[in-house]
Amino acid sequence: MQLRHKDLLGLEYLDKEEINLILExxxxxxxxxxxxxxxxxxxxxxxxxxxxxxxxxxxRTSFELAAKRLSADVLNISASTSSVAKGESLIDxxxxxxxxxxxxVVIRHSMAGAPHILASKIGASIVNAGDxxxxxxxxxxxxxFTIWERKGKLSGLKVAIVGDILHSRVARSNIWGLNKMGxxxxxxxxxxLIPPRIEDMGVRVYYDLDDIIGELDVINVLRIQIERQKExxxxxxxxxxxxxxxxxxxxxxxxxxxxxxxxxxxxRGIEISSSVADSSRSAITEQVTNxxxxxxxxxxxxxxxxxxxxxx
Amino acid sequence: MKLVIxxxxxxxxxxxxxxxxxxLVENGKIxxxxxxxxxxxxxxxxxxxxxxxxxxxxxxxxxxMHTHLREPGREDEETIASGTRAAARGGFTSICCMPNxxxxxxxxxxxxxxxxxxxxxxxxxxxxxxSITKGQKGEELAEIGKMRIAGIVGISDDGKxxxxxxxxxxxxxxxxxxxxxxxSHCEDLNLSLGGVMNEGFISTVLGLQGIPxxxxxxxxxxxxxxxxxTGGKLHLAHITTRGSVDLIRQAKKKRIRVTCETAxxxxxxxxxxxxxxxxxxxxxxxLRTKDDIKALCEGLADGxxxxxxxxxxxHLDVEKDLExxxxxxxIIGLETVVPLVLTNLVxxxxxxxxxxxxxxxxxxxxxxxxxKGSLSIGSDADLTIIDLELKKKIGKEFISQSKxxxxxxxxxxxxxVATIVAGKVVMEDGKLV
Numbered sequence: 009m010q011l012r013h014k015d016l017l018g019l020e021y022l023d024k025e026e027i028n029l030i031l032e033x034x035x036x037x038x039x040x041x042x043x044x045x046x047x048x049x050x051x052x053x054x055x056x057x058x059x060x061x062x063x064x065x066x067x068r069t070s071f072e073l074a075a076k077r078l079s080a081d082v083l084n085i086s087a088s089t090s091s092v093a094k095g096e097s098l099i100d101x102x103x104x105x106x107x108x109x110x111x112x113v114v115i116r117h118s119m120a121g122a123p124h125i126l127a128s129k130i131g132a133s134i135v136n137a138g139d140x141x142x143x144x145x146x147x148x149x150x151x152x153f154t155i156w157e158r159k160g161k162l163s164g165l166k167v168a169i170v171g172d173i174l175h176s177r178v179a180r181s182n183i184w185g186l187n188k189m190g191x192x193x194x195x196x197x198x199x200x201l202i203p204p205r206i207e208d209m210g211v212r213v214y215y216d217l218d219d220i221i222g223e224l225d226v227i228n229v230l231r232i233q234i235e236r237q238k239e240x241x242x243x244x245x246x247x248x249x250x251x252x253x254x255x256x257x258x259x260x261x262x263x264x265x266x267x268x269x270x271x272x273x274x275x276r277g278i279e280i281s282s283s284v285a286d287s288s289r290s291a292i293t294e295q296v297t298n299x300x301x302x303x304x305x306x307x308x309x310x311x312x313x314x315x316x317x318x319x320x
Numbered sequence: 321m322k323l324v325i326x327x328x329x330x331x332x333x334x335x336x337x338x339x340x341x342x343x344l345v346e347n348g349k350i351x352x353x354x355x356x357x358x359x360x361x362x363x364x365x366x367x368x369x370x371x372x373x374x375x376x377x378x379x380x381x382x383x384x385m386h387t388h389l390r391e392p393g394r395e396d397e398e399t400i401a402s403g404t405r406a407a408a409r410g411g412f413t414s415i416c417c418m419p420n421x422x423x424x425x426x427x428x429x430x431x432x433x434x435x436x437x438x439x440x441x442x443x444x445x446x447x448x449x450x451s452i453t454k455g456q457k458g459e460e461l462a463e464i465g466k467m468r469i470a471g472i473v474g475i476s477d478d479g480k481x482x483x484x485x486x487x488x489x490x491x492x493x494x495x496x497x498x499x500x501x502x503x504s505h506c507e508d509l510n511l512s513l514g515g516v517m518n519e520g521f522i523s524t525v526l527g528l529q530g531i532p533x534x535x536x537x538x539x540x541x542x543x544x545x546x547x548x549x550t551g552g553k554l555h556l557a558h559i560t561t562r563g564s565v566d567l568i569r570q571a572k573k574k575r576i577r578v579t580c581e582t583a584x585x586x587x588x589x590x591x592x593x594x595x596x597x598x599x600x601x602x603x604x605x606x607l608r609t610k611d612d613i614k615a616l617c618e619g620l621a622d623g624x625x626x627x628x629x630x631x632x633x634x635h636l637d638v639e640k641d642l643e644x645x646x647x648x649x650x651i652i653g654l655e656t657v658v659p660l661v662l663t664n665l666v667x668x669x670x671x672x673x674x675x676x677x678x679x680x681x682x683x684x685x686x687x688x689x690x691x692k693g694s695l696s697i698g699s700d701a702d703l704t705i706i707d708l709e710l711k712k713k714i715g716k717e718f719i720s721q722s723k724x725x726x727x728x729x730x731x732x733x734x735x736x737v738a739t740i741v742a743g744k745v746v747m748e749d750g751k752l753v
Contacts, residue, residue: 020525099641119643120527121597140645142527177527203524204532 015134018143019184038301051080054111074303106130148181150302163190171230328373333678334694345701348742381413381702385684386629393422398634404442406720408747410654411736413702414445420479426451426462431470447473468498476503492552506539518591537563556580562615569624581627584660599647600726634722662734705738
């Protein structure tokens with residue numbers, strides 16, 4: 009089995025079998041990390057461009073490591089150093105990368121739909137590394153991988169995503185993915201940070217985490233951005249912390265094996281307390297490791313790979 | 321100079337005509353309409369220019385009461401010359417241009433510039449609309465009276481609302497003296513701030529910031545209340561939501577002086593067309609839902625919506641080939657109004673032919689007090705001939721300098737085939753004469 013599309017623009021566009029394929033493929037790549045030589049040859053001779061219009065350390069280095077461990081050549085272009093600052097349009101940048109015969113373009117952009125523009129203009133495989141408040145599909149995949157590894161399944165699990173859902177591409181990708189895999193998804197956050205008609209994506213909305221905390225198998229905590237306070241989306245960080253912060257106290261009523269995740273970077277003491285972030289419940293550092301494995305799987309599969317190797 | 325249009329289906333809503341007739345034009349005026357038998361030997365001579373309209377429809381010249389010509393200031397996007405040619409290709413003989421140019425048309429000199437340039441370089445009638453406030457800043461009234469004397473036919477800060485209700489009140493009151501219609505762009509800027517599409521499920525999925533319908537409806541309600549307060553003549557531009565249609569319907573029942581328009585894209589496309597991030601779907605107000613389309617059709621059918629206007633808003637490719645958030649708002653429309661009305665309203669039996677033509681002729685003329693929009697004997701010989709059966713796929717061959725149309729690639733039925741301004745043929749078979 010192979011992926012149906014040349015690009016990974018969002019989990020909205022994948023089906024259950026494709027998600028399963030990516031997760032299954034990531035597992036042997038993760039096993040590779042325990043070896044002394046962590047590099048395999050499938051993408052030798054391929055060029056992966058990391059085109060980052062937004063600052064990102066975690067996602068960029070994760071993709072870089074994934075590409076390098078697959079033996080690809082990696083080119084980093086970031087907004088601060090590139091022609092973007094000189095006012096070149098995304099489409100012109102795309103044409104330039106096309107002319108350089110890039111095989112993959114991994115794009116992070118502050119605006120929704122930017123990866124779609126690239127995908128429609130150039131033949132390289134486009135991987136969305138986060139576009140505005142639209143999707144962050146590899147984050148969604150690595151979150152699902154993490155849950156799947158810890159719980160042995162996704163179907164039937166109850167997963168809450170807590171925080172600023174409105175501005176979260178991580179939330180959207182998780183919702184698409186988890187729903188397709190048969191999990192039950194809740195979103196919890198201030199009413200001002202719940203996007204309109206999110207229920208129609210197949211989630212249930214709660215404003216009080218305590219209402220459902222006892223039933224949850226997984227809680228995925230989102231970063232709250234202080235800038236949102238200036239837009240009058242919530243009155244203060246301390247109020248946010250009191251109502252939505254994930255603390256030991258709040259988790260007393262949770263299941264013993266509740267898994268706590270966070271896509272990072274964390275605001276310790278605001279959306280999550282340090283003691284929870286560093287507890288045995290937390291899979292936060294493991295998510296980082298899994299991110300590399302999942303991104304390897306994505307690049308490998310988009311290159312035409314299957315269980316027997318890359319064929320094109 | 322004489323012109324005769326033979327054997328066309330003459331549809332003149334003002335005079336209640338819908339019949340196969342001949343039209344005789346002399347010295348730029350309509351002099352006779354009737355059966356061929358009613359014509360005397362001297363009426364048509366060998367020197368009379370004949371247009372055979374057999375199998376086609378002849379209507380009063382179409383009027384677009386909402387056009388952006390971009391000149392002065394953005395002649396790279398459109399000029400009075402190119403915009404009037406696009407209008408002629410689209411079947412329009414008269415267009416009303418919005419004042420949100422650079423500089424804003426907020427003074428007599430601006431009005432004179434438009435009229436002079438249009439007389440020299442235009443191919444259809446151009447009626448300027450002046451701004452409500454100086455520089456469209458929403459702070460001080462523009463010299464409405466002086467502009468009226470210079471030739472404006474309405475006032476509007478279109479592109480922006482007049483956010484201050486007191487200023488809007490004063491504008492409605494003051495414009496009454498001149499029998500001028502105040503055209504309102506209904507948008508609460510605080511609610512719409514940052515939005516790029518309709519707020520709802522699709523905006524949530526696409527991760528684009530939404531503009532709630534209420535941003536429009538709150539201002540529709542406010543302006544209706546102010547029209548009631550002042551007795552001023554209020555026209556609401558580009559209405560897009562069910563709530564707005566309901567408010568206007570109620571206001572009309574209460575005999576408040578309010579009229580409104582919608583644009584063809586609002587009944588032809590919905591928010592679902594934004595999927596895929598095609599920036600030619602980025603318009604303000606935004607494309608709404610299928611239910612709103614239904615409400616617009618109901619409003620068009622029962623007369624709540626008086627007019628259909630293009631809201632022709634030219635933008636260059638460089639302003640549109642961008643990330644969705646960065647792209648300019650607006651699409652061109654002059655060259656696609658007629659086929660969209662005929663394909664999406666008349667063929668679907670939402671409007672009768674005469675009702676549809678009324679919304680493009682006599683109704684806008686009445687709202688703005690133009691002596692246009694009918695085929696009455698003695699009136700200006702502005703005519704549009706339309707082939708109801710002509711099917712074409714919309715390509716990129718617009719006469720407009722800009723090509724930002726979401727309808728490129730769509731097959732539509734019913735196109736204008738001749739445009740006649742004051743007895744002179746300015747467009748024939750889609751080509752400018």
